[in-house]
Amino acid sequence: MTPFANPPWLAPFLSHLPNTQPEFTLATITPTTPPRPAVRTCIFRGPLFSLPPNPRNPVRTLNPEPPQLSSSLLTFTTDARMSKFTELSANPNAELCFWIPTFETKPQWRFRGKVYFFSFDGAGTPKEAGQRSEVATDIETSAIEGPAEAVEAPNFAVNGEGGGLVSWRNEVLRHFANLGPGMRGTFANPAPGTAVEEEGMGRLGRKVEDWVLRKEFLQQDTEGKTSPAAQEEFKAGREVLYEALGNFRLCVVKVDGVDRVDLGERDGKGKRWIYTRSKDGWETREVWP
Ligand SMILES: Cc1cc2nc3c(=O)[nH]c(=O)nc-3n(C[C@H](O)[C@H](O)[C@H](O)COP(=O)(O)O)c2cc1C
Numbered sequence: 703m704t705p706f707a708n709p710p711w712l713a714p715f716l717s718h719l720p721n722t723q724p725e726f727t728l729a730t731i732t733p734t735t736p737p738r739p740a741v742r743t744c745i746f747r748g749p750l751f752s753l754p755p756n757p758r759n760p761v762r763t764l765n766p767e768p769p770q771l772s773s774s775l776l777t778f779t780t781d782a783r784m785s786k787f788t789e790l791s792a793n794p795n796a797e798l799c800f801w802i803p804t805f806e807t808k809p810q811w812r813f814r815g816k817v818y819f820f821s822f823d824g825a826g827t828p829k830e831a832g833q834r835s836e837v838a839t840d841i842e843t844s845a846i847e848g849p850a851e852a853v854e855a856p857n858f859a860v861n862g863e864g865g866g867l868v869s870w871r872n873e874v875l876r877h878f879a880n881l882g883p884g885m886r887g888t889f890a891n892p893a894p895g896t897a898v899e900e901e902g903m904g905r906l907g908r909k910v911e912d913w914v915l916r917k918e919f920l921q922q923d924t925e926g927k928t929s930p931a932a933q934e935e936f937k938a939g940r941e942v943l944y945e946a947l948g949n950f951r952l953c954v955v956k957v958d959g960v961d962r963v964d965l966g967e968r969d970g971k972g973k974r975w976i977y978t979r980s981k982d983g984w985e986t987r988e989v990w991p
Contacts, residue, residue: 772841
């Protein structure tokens with residue numbers, strides 16, 4: 703049991719989130735002289751290893767059932783060619799700010815922490831292995847049957863092979879597949895932030911279709927696509943898939959401090975809490991708003 707996988711802020715935070723895709727503002731620091739703040743909107747994807755069941759996720763059968771792992775690591779996704787990737791690679795310290803006006807207490811949640819990037823291809827690299835051990839403190843593995851080191855394994859359990867092992871590579875793939883076909887395809891767009899030129903037009907708006915994912919990772923041919931023309935279509939779809947997966951990153955935030963203010967509490971006078979990570983666990987203090 704780790705005291706960090708289920709911190710006191712996690713359940714209230716998750717209960718405040720709207721049913722729609724929760725947006726937050728992500729602040730980073732630029733690697734410039736002088737360093738400057740940079741902010742942008744992103745979508746929160748839930749705690750690591752807790753992706754909600756999504757019937758539209760074509761590789762959802764990779765989801766272990768029942769869940770074998772849980773964590774307090776916050777996730778979002780991004781493209782490795784974007785500025786936030788460069789900024790966070792130089793300085794992983796970030797702040798995430800959520801305002802949730804749909805919840806009755808009108809809370810604002812600010813999370814300080816470090817961001818780690820995980821990729822489909824990088825599971826076997828020393829860099830990602832090092833990152834996995836840094837975030838392992840915040841993952842609950844007690845529900846795992848078998849050796850705990852299974853969590854570290856970069857192997858890819860297709861169709862439950864490998865004992866339905868939860869691997870990091872699977873988790874990256876589940877997050878990628880959880881996006882819609884058009885959104886998956888954006889990771890194969892011309893590089894974000896580079897000058898628009900005619901040549902790039904044909905690479906904009908390509909899709910990574912569900913059937914391509916199912917055929918590639920589950921060996922399921924749900925569309926009966928066996929003709930030579932269909933095989934060509936698969937080859938082309940597979941190219942876009944791997945181009946996109948190459949740029950896709952699952953971003954994992956290890957939180958070390960939380961500031962919560964519920965502006966709607968006490969008839970609008972507000973309540974505020976500071977949650978601090980110490981070496982033994984989390985401490986909660988109520989402070990004036
Ligand atoms: C509603 C909304 C949601 C977004 N979600 C994400 C996201 O989850 N990840 C992401 O990298 N960019 C997301 N973006 C785009 C970013 O805000 C930003 O424009 C882009 O990532 C480039 O930022 P950067 O150059 O600072 O890296 C979103 C934008 C909007 C408006």
